[in-house]
Amino acid sequence: MKNFRTITLVAILVIAMTLTLTACDDGNAVTEATSEPTSIIEATPRPEPTPEPTPEPEEPSCEHVWQEANFQQPQMCLECGEIEGEPLTPGFFEYDEFTLNSTQTDYEYLTRTEEYEDIIIYGIANAHPLVIIEYDDYREAKEGFEWRILTVELYFYGLGVEHFGRVIGFSSNLDFYHFSMDGNVRSLIGNVGNRTINFYGNAYEVTVMTEHTSEWTDDIIHGEWVLISTFEFSALVPIGYDGMMVAFFNAARSFGVDLDSLSPSDLFDENTLFFRLG
């Protein structure tokens, strides 16, 4: 019986020492346990110490590697994906005097006759809803690109058109994001083929084609025969790129004028009609 008690005591002592050693990692634990055996015996039935809640492992702080903001995204860390700030402001918003027009709405379009610059031509412009296709019979597919097609009809009426012709000032190669009043008019006016755009931080070459047809119709507005001019703008852009834009401005600004003497602000004003292929 005595032996049993001794063995029990030793066993308890060993267990208690082990517990103490586990609970504390400083060297004093061993000394305390051996110098106060009584307290160890009393301590035997004590409840298991509730384990301390394991602290959440701290995220190692990212030394951000920022990718610059672009027109689609704010600046973003390439390591952890954190974003900060806002996307860049589209260039078009820098010019309060301009308005982006919607499709399927009639807008007044004023321009001049071909023959006499002081005769004003009255027109109405209406854009069809945007069409997006991969390719068709005369627009070739390109990997990662799509065709955005905007058709705008211009209705002209009045004796001026019938007798003296009409001129249309248009720009098929504008961009909502990269829009600027600086630069060369020749790069904006008429049917200019290519431009470089930035989409999610990458540069792409986009292509714009313009088809133009005109015909007199049997329609009559204000007692006049109506001439319809139809413009079809096709832009080959990276899939999802919504920045391409076209404009119709008063041809009196550019027709018969030396283009090198002009800046974009000579062409575009608050009456210019801007339509976005977006």
Ligand SMILES: [Zn+2]
């Ligand atoms: Zn980061």
